[in-house]
């Protein structure tokens with residue numbers, strides 16, 4: 001008989017004929033949450049398959065399939081009450097205490113979010129921007145003017161990103177982070193670089209307005225990298241926020257800040273360069289140490305990209 005190892009419960013149990021994972025864990029005395037009693041309605045019995053491919057479990061039935069599709073669960077997250085084990089697996093229960101139950105039920109009552117609260121791993125191109133010397137700019141302006149200028153800037157940048165099939169994921173004061181390839185990976189890197197070039201051009205076009213209105217111009221830096229991230233949503237009772245985490249995100253942010261020391265406007269990582277070297281014209285290449293990363297990293301200044 002196949003075995004299930006429950007990682008955080010430090011228990012290994014042998015499955016009995018015709019038993020679901022939920023039935024097996026309850027039989028073994030594991031306090032496996034199952035608010036709807038195993039009817040494929042609450043998802044509180046959800047488990048994460050840690051070791052063993054998904055074929056070691058029975059495929060999802062119609063009810064489970066519809067529910068997890070609606071909630072955007074990754075294929076390695078299954079409902080224990082609907083899953084039957086075919087071969088040895090290692091799993092972890094995902095709803096452990098009352099706070100987890102509240103979160104799971106909250107998500108059930110408002111499942112309009114585009115991103116799963118359990119997170120999905122995907123490969124994307126990540127673009128960071130930052131306005132140079134924005135603090136000294138703000139010191140000389142009225143609060144109303146600062147907000148107005150930021151609104152104008154962000155509106156233009158967002159339109160460029162969306163026109164290139166990207167999505168703004170986060171605003172950080174005068175900086176933003178956008179992802180390309182969330183829906184579909186193809187062209188993501190090229191779209192990100194094309195966006196970066198168009199954003200710099202838009203910033204150039206804003207200079208007469210900035211000079212006339214605020215008496216000073218502004219410049220921006222763009223950094224682009226590509227890598228694996230986990231995208232999910234975080235929510236409380238009134239808000240749902242998108243979240244993206246991963247080493248690639250930190251790396252992209254550091255690529256952007258390297259513009260300050262290299263005196264460039266748009267830098268891309270080696271990964272991006274390797275994918276686009278036939279299409280982009282580069283200026284400086286530089287080898288920089290990135291804060292929090294060991295060793296030297298090659299970065300490339302992009303001057304233009306062919307159509």
Ligand code: FES
Nearest residue numbers: 038040043045081
């Ligand atoms: S116990 Fe409710 S979905 Fe499994």
